[in-house]
Amino acid sequence: MASLAGRSVLLLVGGGIAAYKALDLIRRLKERGMTVRVVMTAAAQRFVTPLAAGALSGGKVFTDLFDRDDEHDVGHIRLAREADAIIVAPATADLMAKMAGGHADDLASAVLLAARAPILVAPAMNPAMWANAATRRNAARLREDGIRFVGPNSGEMAERGEAGEGRMAEPLEIVAALEALLAPSGPLAGRHVLVTSGPTHEPIDPVRYLANRSSGRQGHAIAAAAAEAGARVTLVSGPVSIADPAGAAVVRIETAEEMKAAVLAALPADIAVFAAAVADWRPQATHGSKMKKGADGPPTLALTENPDILATVGRLGEGRPRLVVGFAAETDDLIANGRAKLARKRADAIVANDVSAETGVMGGPANTVHILTADGVEDWPTLSKAEVGRRLVAWLAARLEAAG
Template identity: 70%
Template sequence: MLAGKRILLVIGGGIAAYKSLDLIRRLKERGAGVRVVMTAAAQHFVTPLAAGALSHDRVFTELFDREAEHDIGHIRLSREADLIVVAPATADLMAKMAHGLADDLATAVLLASDRPVLLAPAMNPLMWANPATRRNAAQLAADGIAFVGPNAGAMAERGEDGPGRMAEPLEIAAAAERLLAPAGPLKGRHLLVTSGPTHEPIDPVRYIANRSSGKQGHAIAAAAARAGAQVTLVSGPVSLPDPAGVDVRHVESAREMLAAVEAALPADAAVFAAAVADWRAASEAAEKMKKDGGTLPPLTLTENPDILATIAHLSNRRPRLVVGFAAETQNVVTYAQAKRARKGCDWIVANDVSQRSGIPGGVMGADSNEVHLISAEGVEHWPQASKADVAERLVGRIAAALGPLEASA
């Protein structure tokens, strides 16, 4: 919880600013004291009166305020907070932060602070994908700035859809709790996790998929968050709730998953637990394919991108530790060892997903798992346990492999 914590909320100028009013309420529900700084643009979307009524404190808007600046108020604001949250973090605000500009109260406070900062980006998908924004986001991440979101979905602009929606207030509050929680073994680390199946469309009705439930990948993401990591979870279609304190990117196909994974880099470690479809239809039919007198329609397959191998072979943004999964029905260890060498990853977590696995109904969709951890040092056989316990053990091994943050700096 955030009891007794002081949070400075910087509201940027975007349509998502209306969510920041609910965020104030969510933070205060958790016991935090909230002060608000609003940019000039933010005041076109929500009013200082509304923010002040919810925060029960004065709202700060001007750098050259005669009442507040007699004692260098922007310095005081930056130092009296335990955490600074920027929501929405617009492309403009992120650019100013990345380049050290301080031409208004919000940017002056951010530049003058030595406190942790959490950004909740919100902008049009093309703005988020723009190379300039990607460079700024990478620079801010390298500077130690934490991110939550953006999420994918419909935009305020009619017909626009994609990554760029501000994270929901509950997600931001959970991320704030994680940042201010006592240090865990992965505090300050960024872990990237993939989970679930992918759906590869054949026509508007049918798709190629597999039986992955996402339970193991989601359990790994949740365990990493509990260990103090900043976690980005790229999830295929599952029926599971998003893990608390985790930045979740929802995708459908293998190509969407690869794009989301690449956008989430850099990361200290990446765990590829998703069961990505190996193939997709070479061309997706625009209309539902109909039976035609018993004649089978042609279905030509093409290979999907290999997400694990792609990331494992990166030259400059490769995570220090890349972990793959191997779901096999025979020769489990032998096939997994070959896969580790072929893909170029550091570890492979292999499991038997056949009906011979000893797990009633098979591993996929079950709540337990029995795995082998395969590395350059050899093979470790882990006994059958709940997927949550497997996740905790794996996350513990990841923390030990990465070592203390200070030692690797």
Template identity: 70%
Template sequence: MLADKRILLIIGGGIAAYKSLDLIRRLRERGARVRVVMTGAAQHFVTPLAVGALAHDRVFTELFDRDAEHDIGHIRLSREADLVIVAPATADLMAKMAHGLADDLASAVLLASDTPTLLAPAMNPRMWSNPATHRNVTRLGEDGAAFVGPNAGAMAERGEDGPGRMAEPLEIVAAAEKLLAPSGPLNGRHVLITSGPTHESIDPVRYIANRSSGKQGHAIAAAARRAGAQVTLVSGPVNLPDPVGVAVHHVETAREMLAAVEAALPADATIFAAAVADWRAATAADEKMKKNGGAIPALSLVENPDILATVSRLSNHRPRLVVGFAAETENVIAHAQAKRLRKGCDWIVANDVSRHSGIEGGVMGGDENAVHLITADDVEHWPKASKSEVAERLVARVAAALGPLETTS
């Protein structure tokens, strides 16, 4: 969710500034690009050298910096960020913000910014409870600033206890992720998707699998995330990067995939795009099976669990919408309609994976698809398109079927 997001961190002057070092690390762990402005007071608690080493960028400290201000650096800093975080947000810094003061780089950046701003207050409990601070916090909230914390607890001052501790770095990260979460027709929805093949071991070097590349399932996960959903992707072995902002669980076998799917429920919608192997070896050999010029070894197979049917028939936590995929080589529509009834799912997305599909290079592993959406009432024939375009169209249909998220007042 924070991958490639540009975060401007403003560090105010307080003992809680030491937590900003861990905050930078946590933000960068999630792929965010972090630039830092430090007030003069902040530099008494942590050094620009330490902050810059963790941020992997220069630290900005001076309003009248010849290197930065030749192109109005304080304006550029505020405009090039997706989110401004002030941590710690001291009483003094919030007072400047509330009254539009700009006598140093940090306050000038904040005054020039129209970027979403997240404040993590930190101060002595009596300073926090002072009516002046409360007036400033109220004004900043009315102006659109978001807050995380402060928490209650022991202060740095001996014997002091109460509200005023800066929120922990992971709390600030969670608040930042919430502010930057995409909005869209699936906002607030949980969508669970499976993708790729499964590998069922015969021995340590051989396995049973399908030809799925995972491209369609991964494209659906990315499209659902762009539509605002919380997305869980359960992926078999693929050579694809994890979609940005998606919770990905990597599995190998059908049984592992079923366990991961069940653990991820409940969900508003499930889309089972994975090509799960129908069978596995009854007993996988511990050592590589050798030919040795003798008789061909017998391979005894047993049926794998049916993930689509299992979820479709749940009595508790059944998703409102269960979508399956059907890869067929003949009588595509008829076989897919029968599969929908047999499995008990709501929709089937059917495609022709034969050599006669009309998709250059074939559907399995290719970048294009031509599908038929089969519901209880209709069959929609979608034209050939990229797998990303198919994903966008399917996600739009899912959003329309679920409708707006009901909220309680």
């Protein structure tokens, strides 16, 4: 089981009589060294008070989607993104229906809709409500969406003479389910994977910069696949307009110099994949104000080389990742240029792809790659970038295992 010490959890308390168990759950989670933040629905506050939950959690209890202080910086998004896991306990029939339908009309449901962390649901309701066809459909929908369940258990209900399936799981059962949920699994469990993605922007003046057409889709897909494979993932990303991949810790940068610093700060890593399209050059001087047109025509733009991040990491002695992988985005002589890059950068593998305009790779959804190593070349068919990411991660996991 995974240790919970140092991890953070967001507890969403729904409005049922079992809400009183949430107080004991907070205590059990705190005993294991977790940071616990609490969101309570309006109905939950009819059963237990925010004061009690806050006293046990040691922090503010969040209750209002429209709180002026919390929402000035979109607080519900921060709550959703800053937790290692989310527990819904008790999960009432109404709250489960909102989750299944994608509703977001209060703080709890808005947080759940914005969440990327794994979610654990502990249903609690009358047996007739749990057996209802609508609740069954909602539970099935949530399971299909990847949400994990603990309980409900069978036993006596709060209503006199009522018994059956519908009791919320006990706090220690929920803690055990959370430990299982957070336990690393997959071929890269326990490994750290570092990925770079997107372009870099090299400023000329406050409104202009040098860049390229990279969308970041391939690098982000690799990071997502590594997280799915159980790795701890650090993604160093240039400016992109796509969503962060689930399960990755994202470090945002603008320039090549910033990317190099972020990469070195993220080491050590077991695997480093350099998929970012780093600008080769940057202006020698950056103007502090917008450059104006002049009578003498366009200004001369003097350039200087950016740091070679792949070569820097490939040539590291102590602290070099076990596998260092670079990308070669070429428009001609693809394999020859890729082989030269493999040797020059001291990488373990180069993923070579043709980025000529007619291929549509830059910014597009698909890619055709060739994996170059000292042993030869593997030619892959045209695949979606998501599938390239999954196959590359599986290939890397196999190489890492073979290397011992």
